[in-house]
Amino acid sequence: MGLTLSWLSVIILIPLAGLFLRSLELSPEQFWAILSSRRTLNALRVSFGLGFAAACVNLVMGSIIVWALVRYRFPGRRLFDAIVDVPFALPTAVAGVALTALFAEKGWLGAPLAALGIKVAFTPLGIFVAMIFIGIPFVVRTVQPVLQDLDPEIEEAAGSLGASRWQTVTRVILPSLAPALLTGLALAFARAVGEYGSVIFIAGNLPNVSEIAPLLIVIRLSEFRYADATAIAVIMLVVSFVIIFAVNRLQRWARSRIPKH
Amino acid sequence: MTIEVKNLVKKFGIFAALDGVDLKVDNGELVALLGPSGSGKTTLLRIIAGLDWPDSGEVSFNGEDALAQGARERHVGFVFQHYALFRHMTVFENVAFGLRVQPRAVRKDEAAIRARVKELLDLVQLDWLADRYPSQLSGGQRQRIALARALAIEPRILLLDEPFGALDAKVRKELRRWLRSLHHEINVTSIFVTHDQEEALEVANRVVVMDKGRIEQVGSPEDVYESPASAFVHGFIGESIELPVQVESGVIRLGDRPLALAADGLAPGASRLFVRRHDMLVGPSGSGAFEGAVRQVRNFGPVQRAEVALLGGETIEIDAPRDKELRAGDIVSLNPRRYRIFAG
Numbered sequence: 001m002g003l004t005l006s007w008l009s010v011i012i013l014i015p016l017a018g019l020f021l022r023s024l025e026l027s028p029e030q031f032w033a034i035l036s037s038r039r040t041l042n043a044l045r046v047s048f049g050l051g052f053a054a055a056c057v058n059l060v061m062g063s064i065i066v067w068a069l070v071r072y073r074f075p076g077r078r079l080f081d082a083i084v085d086v087p088f089a090l091p092t093a094v095a096g097v098a099l100t101a102l103f104a105e106k107g108w109l110g111a112p113l114a115a116l117g118i119k120v121a122f123t124p125l126g127i128f129v130a131m132i133f134i135g136i137p138f139v140v141r142t143v144q145p146v147l148q149d150l151d152p153e154i155e156e157a158a159g160s161l162g163a164s165r166w167q168t169v170t171r172v173i174l175p176s177l178a179p180a181l182l183t184g185l186a187l188a189f190a191r192a193v194g195e196y197g198s199v200i201f202i203a204g205n206l207p208n209v210s211e212i213a214p215l216l217i218v219i220r221l222s223e224f225r226y227a228d229a230t231a232i233a234v235i236m237l238v239v240s241f242v243i244i245f246a247v248n249r250l251q252r253w254a255r256s257r258i259p260k261h
Numbered sequence: 262m263t264i265e266v267k268n269l270v271k272k273f274g275i276f277a278a279l280d281g282v283d284l285k286v287d288n289g290e291l292v293a294l295l296g297p298s299g300s301g302k303t304t305l306l307r308i309i310a311g312l313d314w315p316d317s318g319e320v321s322f323n324g325e326d327a328l329a330q331g332a333r334e335r336h337v338g339f340v341f342q343h344y345a346l347f348r349h350m351t352v353f354e355n356v357a358f359g360l361r362v363q364p365r366a367v368r369k370d371e372a373a374i375r376a377r378v379k380e381l382l383d384l385v386q387l388d389w390l391a392d393r394y395p396s397q398l399s400g401g402q403r404q405r406i407a408l409a410r411a412l413a414i415e416p417r418i419l420l421l422d423e424p425f426g427a428l429d430a431k432v433r434k435e436l437r438r439w440l441r442s443l444h445h446e447i448n449v450t451s452i453f454v455t456h457d458q459e460e461a462l463e464v465a466n467r468v469v470v471m472d473k474g475r476i477e478q479v480g481s482p483e484d485v486y487e488s489p490a491s492a493f494v495h496g497f498i499g500e501s502i503e504l505p506v507q508v509e510s511g512v513i514r515l516g517d518r519p520l521a522l523a524a525d526g527l528a529p530g531a532s533r534l535f536v537r538r539h540d541m542l543v544g545p546s547g548s549g550a551f552e553g554a555v556r557q558v559r560n561f562g563p564v565q566r567a568e569v570a571l572l573g574g575e576t577i578e579i580d581a582p583r584d585k586e587l588r589a590g591d592i593v594s595l596n597p598r599r600y601r602i603f604a605g
Contacts, residue, residue: 153345156312159332160339161359162414171362175349 019237022230034231039207040216044235047213050124051192054131058188059181061132062139069140070147084140087133092197099130100202122204127212130198135188142184143177150176179250186247190240262323262417262450263288264309269318271304271474278304279315280474286452286467291444293465294454297497301474302454303422309452310420311335322417338416338449342423344403346395352406353391356381359414381409384443401432405439412447421453425460433457437464458498462486470494492603495535502541502577504534506602513602516573520550522597528604539564540598541579543587549594553577558587569595 023031034040068074069081087095103110103120113120120126150173158168174181196214203210213236220229264286271279278301286292294302307313309320311332320327327335346355356378360369369377382388385405395403404424411419424440425433441464444451455461461468462482470477470485470493478490489495496503507514508527513534514520546552553571560566564580567587571577579595581587 151343151345153341153343154347156332157339157341157345157410158347158358158362160310160312160335160337161362161410162333162336163358163362164333167362171358172347176347178349 016237019230019233022226023234026227026231030227031231034228035235039211040213040232042208043211043213043216043232046124046127046209046211047193047236048239050128051131051189051195054128054135054192055185055189057132058135058139059185062136062184062188063143063177063181065136066140066143066147070144071152084137086137087135088137092134092195093201095133096130096198096201099126099133099198103129103202121202122210124203124210126202126204127199127210130202131192131195134195134198135192138187138191139181139184142187143180146177146180179253182250183247186243186250190243190247193236193240193243264418264450264452265319265321265324266305266309267319267321269305269308269315269320271301271308271313271315277301277474279308279318282318282471282474282476284469284476284479286450288450289448290450291441291464291466292452293461293468294452294471295456295458295461295468295498296471296477297456299473300471302456302469302471305471306420306422306452306454309418310337310339312339336414336417338411338414338419340404340407340411340419340421340424342426344395344400344407344427346403346407346410348395350394351391352382352387352393352395352398353378355395355406356410356413358410377413381413384412384446385409399432400428401436404428404436408443412449416449419449419451421451423454423456425457426455433460440464462498470497472497489535489601492533492535492605495601495603500538502536502538502579504536504571504575504577506532506534508532508602508604515551515571515575518573522550522600524602527602530604532602532604534600534602536597536600538566538578538580540600541577541581542596542598543567543579543581543585544594544596546592546594549596551595553593553595555587555589555591555593557589569593571595 026034065084069077069084100121101107103113103126105111105114105119105121107121110121118125120129154172154176155168158172159165163171194214196212196218199212200215203212203215205211205215213232217229217232217236220226220232264284266282266284269279269282270277280301282301282305284305294305296302304313308315309327311327311330311334314328322335332339347358350358357374360374360377363369378391379388382391385408387402387405387409390398390402390406395406398406404427408421408424421440425436428436437460440453453464462485465482467479468482468485469479472493478485478494480488480490485494486499489498495501504515506520508524508529510529511524512519513522513524513527513532515534542549551571551573553569556568556570556576558565558567560583563583565583565585565587567579567581569577569579587593
């Protein structure tokens with residue numbers, strides 16, 4: 001107990017407290033000025049906006065992947081199952097370099113897309129792609145065990161009670177998976193917001209256009225504007241806390257709603 | 262609603278789950294499909310429900326082809342062994358589900374749905390649980406809710422797959438009686454699957470005994486118990502003594518000992534003789550078909566169970582009345598009051 005608390009304090013709480021104390025060196029006006037500057041707001045908008053959009057895409061695509069992995073038996077299923085973890089395991093810088101090479105104007109995917117007039121690398125679209133890449137395992141790994149637990153018999157029950165396939169999915173399957181889906185969404189979102197390594201390679205990092213908030217923090221630090229950096233960090237911290245809190249509530253709700261048999 | 266099944270075949274790989282099954286169920290009957298696991302009884306039930314499809318054969322309801330319809334159109338109530346309740350819905354919403362998913366044109370209004378659900382919960386005597394979630398109920402309660410849910414759509418047929426299989430012995434017995442009286446009340450044509458002979462004999466009007474994808478016998482509980490049609494049925498239903506015998510020129514032999522039993526009309530060759538335990542009458546040595554030495558006597562329940570080593574090599578267990586004096590070491594004769602011999 002004592003050990004747990006001390007360890008948690010040293011590893012997590014003290015650094016966070018330090019961050020807050022540092023930002024207290026700013027007057028509220030200064031703090032507000034930094035936050036409301038155009039570049040900060042744009043960076044936050046890029047991080048949170050694209051992060052949320054990527055999480056939503058991951059929610060949909062992740063659900064489809066989970067469905068295939070759990071409900072179908074096909075050759076190479078175990079291999080695909082393992083591949084899902086690649087974004088977890090890959091160093092993010094490696095992922096960034098790989099994605100950039102792939103989507104650059106001469107890359108395997110970049111070239112055909114460029115022919116269609118779509119530019120991915122060094123645009124916000126690139127950030128979006130990188131965020132999808134790193135977020136997908138969160139949705140898959142959160143929903144997978146819940147779907148495995150879901151008895152296929154409940155679909156048969158719904159069908160024999162007269163439900164159409166659509167009604168079965170919307171009224172029976174999705175509500176059963178909802179807590180897990182929401183948790184997966186929140187985790188993928190949190191990861192996308194905090195992602196740095198894989199994004200900065202492909203982003204192009206144009207201020208106000210494709211500059212993410214974590215990068216802006218690094219830039220401020222390299223300019224020795226520590227107060228600016230901590231102010232942005234504090235805001236990201238607060239938003240992340242809100243997300244973690246929401247995830248926690250969702251999990252509590254899920255457990256109370258659907259206790260294990 | 263009558264159900265007719267003709268020459269149904271269903272294979273899983275090389276395993277024939279159903280190997281040419283014919284069955285007719287009359288309107289209002291309560292039929293048990295009884296057999297060991299792997300006998301095809303659940304497969305037959307699922308095909309009737311539309312949850313599985315046969316490789317060949319026919320299924321018709323009241324003469325109309327049921328295989329042309331999916332599970333959704335068949336209007337069949339199905340109760341699963343593990344209940345398959347929707348765990349994110351309250352008991353009330355579970356029962357209401359079948360009413361809420363009806364096409365808009367025929368769907369009842371909210372008040373009518375509420376009234377119907379209330380009526381069904383009263384029927385299964387669980388109206389006080391309406392706001393609970395399935396995980397908060399006991400197994401017996403869940404199964405009754407599953408039944409209420411299946412009945413909500415006013416099914417033409419009610420199918421139950423091992424409905425009491427996951428429950429403990431005491432709850433099982435209660436629910437058996439309850440199911441029988443419920444069937445009496447609502448009188449919908451019903452088929453239930455079970456591997457428990459006592460359940461089948463106690464609940465059903467008619468019992469269908471299955472083995473290895475085939476129907477061995479169809480009859481009233483009395484029929485299948487008193488006059489089993491095959492060696493399998495005799496061995497499966499009720500406790501039986503089974504002895505390998507040899508039939509030759511009008512004589513039945515156990516080992517090399519001829520038995521003083523009539524062999525009229527029996528085909529020669531290796532056969533099996535079946536006797537119910539309580540049909541073996543114990544007499545003084547030299548007075549019956551079998552001779553043997555009592556090895557062990559155990560007294561419990563209404564009878565005493567004796568282990569007897571027969572001359573000819575087999576050891577059997579018989580049930581004798583409690584007032585019969587039997588001790589280990591006694592040499593006795595045994596005479597079957599009733600017996601059956603099946604070739605093979």
